[in-house]
Amino acid sequence: MSQPILVAEALSSGYGKFQVLFDVSFRVYENEILAVVGPNGSGKSTLLKTVFGLTTIYSGSVIYRGRDITRLPPYVKARIGVAYLPQTDNVFAELTVKENLLMAAYTLEESEARDRIEEVLNLYPVLKERLSYKARSLSGGERQMLALAMTLVRRPDIIMLDEPTANLAPVVARHLLKKISMLRDEMKKTIVLVEQNARAALELGDRALLMVSGRVSYEGPSESLLQDVELGKRYLGLR
Amino acid sequence: MMLVLPSTEYLIYSIAYGSSLALLCMGLTLTYMVTKVPNFAHATLAITGSAVTLLLIDRIYHVFYLEGGASSLGKTPYYTLYLIAPISAFLIVGLVALIQYLLVLRPLSSRGVGVIGLMIATLAFDIILVNILTLTLYLMPTAYFGKLIGPSLKGFDVSVSALGISTSFSRLALPVIAVTLAIALHLFLTRTKFGVSLRAAIENPDLARVLGINVDLAYMTSWFIAGGLAGASGALYIFMVENFKPAVASLVIVSVFAGSILGGLGSIYGALLGGFLVGVTETFVVVLIQNILAAYGLPITLTHYQRLFSLLIVIVMLLLAPQGLTGLISRVGRGGR
Numbered sequence: 001m002s003q004p005i006l007v008a009e010a011l012s013s014g015y016g017k018f019q020v021l022f023d024v025s026f027r028v029y030e031n032e033i034l035a036v037v038g039p040n041g042s043g044k045s046t047l048l049k050t051v052f053g054l055t056t057i058y059s060g061s062v063i064y065r066g067r068d069i070t071r072l073p074p075y076v077k078a079r080i081g082v083a084y085l086p087q088t089d090n091v092f093a094e095l096t097v098k099e100n101l102l103m104a105a106y107t108l109e110e111s112e113a114r115d116r117i118e119e120v121l122n123l124y125p126v127l128k129e130r131l132s133y134k135a136r137s138l139s140g141g142e143r144q145m146l147a148l149a150m151t152l153v154r155r156p157d158i159i160m161l162d163e164p165t166a167n168l169a170p171v172v173a174r175h176l177l178k179k180i181s182m183l184r185d186e187m188k189k190t191i192v193l194v195e196q197n198a199r200a201a202l203e204l205g206d207r208a209l210l211m212v213s214g215r216v217s218y219e220g221p222s223e224s225l226l227q228d229v230e231l232g233k234r235y236l237g238l239r
Numbered sequence: 240m241m242l243v244l245p246s247t248e249y250l251i252y253s254i255a256y257g258s259s260l261a262l263l264c265m266g267l268t269l270t271y272m273v274t275k276v277p278n279f280a281h282a283t284l285a286i287t288g289s290a291v292t293l294l295l296i297d298r299i300y301h302v303f304y305l306e307g308g309a310s311s312l313g314k315t316p317y318y319t320l321y322l323i324a325p326i327s328a329f330l331i332v333g334l335v336a337l338i339q340y341l342l343v344l345r346p347l348s349s350r351g352v353g354v355i356g357l358m359i360a361t362l363a364f365d366i367i368l369v370n371i372l373t374l375t376l377y378l379m380p381t382a383y384f385g386k387l388i389g390p391s392l393k394g395f396d397v398s399v400s401a402l403g404i405s406t407s408f409s410r411l412a413l414p415v416i417a418v419t420l421a422i423a424l425h426l427f428l429t430r431t432k433f434g435v436s437l438r439a440a441i442e443n444p445d446l447a448r449v450l451g452i453n454v455d456l457a458y459m460t461s462w463f464i465a466g467g468l469a470g471a472s473g474a475l476y477i478f479m480v481e482n483f484k485p486a487v488a489s490l491v492i493v494s495v496f497a498g499s500i501l502g503g504l505g506s507i508y509g510a511l512l513g514g515f516l517v518g519v520t521e522t523f524v525v526v527l528i529q530n531i532l533a534a535y536g537l538p539i540t541l542t543h544y545q546r547l548f549s550l551l552i553v554i555v556m557l558l559l560a561p562q563g564l565t566g567l568i569s570r571v572g573r574g575g576r
Contacts, residue, residue, distance in 0.1 A: 073448075154450075
């Protein structure tokens with residue numbers, strides 16, 4: 001197995017005084033999909049937010065490529081290659097598709113931004129046809145596509161996705177998950193995927209992290225968790 | 240029974256007043272969108288613009304007319320004032336608004352103070368600012384102030400006559416400057432990278448931060464622009480009033496809120512329209528209704544109650560279309576859904 005790109009050690013965090021995560025440790029390896037699964041309220045989304053610096057961290061550390069990034073502000077993390085895609089409000093609804101992409105490339109030089117936007121538009125041609133549309137007029141799937149495109153504009157090494165298929169029709173969700181696996185297979189990205197649909201996430205993922213009540217209950221190959229009848233039944237509703 | 244229509248000169252005044260309110264409403268709405276708090280000091284920011292103009296003209300009058308500079312300049316400074324005054328007021332009042340944000344709203348907001356607390360804080364800032372302005376104007380130890388009873392710049396305004404209509408230059412300049420500033424703001428917000436980032440930061444600050452946008456800078460810029468618009472508005476409005484008193488802000492703020500609520504409080508373009516309509520209603524429409532009532536034998540002086548009409552607009556809008564004109568227009572655009 002390759003070196004871990006991101007290591008979380010004994011993370012405890014929450015919102016103000018409300019603690020959600022308790023001593024959470026995990027590793028993310030280069031060019032893998034780590035599927036984070038667990039029941040509602042188990043702290044999956046908080047885990048991603050904590051790594052990205054959007055919660056109150058009480059203790060523990062986050063090491064990215066050997067560098068301690070625990071206390072770095074989110075925009076600095078974004079600049080050094082860590083991307084986080086929130087579950088909702090992940091695009092600017094009142095801005096056009098073009099303006100959204102421009103904002104995603106905000107920190108880049110103009111010519112570089114132009115090239116990268118062109119690059120992601122080639123990946124998601126549907127957005128090319130909607131450049132002058134306001135994001136709020138896009139369908140759910142198109143919006144998630146735009147959000148993903150905005151993430152890719154910054155060419156991150158590791159992308160943390162928080163329930164990207166939530167509220168999408170099954171066929172659109174399947175299409176989106178396929179696009180996510182393409183990010184790993186073709187673009188060699190590392191993905192941390194929080195997903196409510198545990199089976200889909202485990203089938204897609206290389207390794208899995210099972211969260212229960214703010215703690216890690218399992219970390220290992222996705223396949224093993226998928227076949228663990230006891231854990232699957234108790235926490236993931238799998239039969 | 241004879242209906243007398245308001246004069247064309249009054250219509251021009253009405254449009255100028257409406258333009259002045261439109262600028263104020265745009266600024267108020269911009270700060271509301273950023274901080275989600277109605278700024279009770281916004282009208283006083285405009286009055287600060289008036290005071291800046293007053294002091295500026297006083298200095299020019301003092302230097303060029305009382306100390307001999309006038310011989311070389313003639314009457315030229317009067318005209319240039321229409322450019323110098325709003326630009327100076329824009330910059331200075333923009334800074335005052337920025338100070339209000341940095342010293343009052345941002346620290347309180349970061350300490351978790353709620354909307355009510357922040358609203359009261361803007362009220363407190365308003366009282367402090369009005370008193371500073373009153374004191375400054377009272378203490379102004381200059382020749383011009385001493386020469387006139389109650390500061391007014393009406394005497395500095397220039398008459399313009401065309402097509403049989405006579406009006407003052409300030410009344411023509413206000414709508415032109417309001418439209419120019421509105422277009423400039425629109426271009427800034429839609430055609431520049433920083434302007435777009437400002438809209439992004441207002442809409443979704445968390446996402447903006449994630450993308451590396453400096454949200455704090457965007458907020459500060461919004462407050463500066465809002466203050467600047469108020470200052471420019473006040474700078475020109477003072478040419479049209481007599482016996483200028485900073486305390487008049489407490490009346491003007493009613494009209495500003497009315498215009499902003501009519502516009503929808505979520506769109507600066509809606510605010511532009513709302514402010515203009517409230518301004519025209521408070522002046523032209525009120526006089527028109529007054530004349531109609533007089534024609535029917537009911538001579539009531541409605542102009543004393545002009546702000547009652549603003550409040551009526553607020554009540555009707557909140558009852559029938561709480562989203563304001565912007566919401567109404569987009570609902571019509573969606574076919575009533």
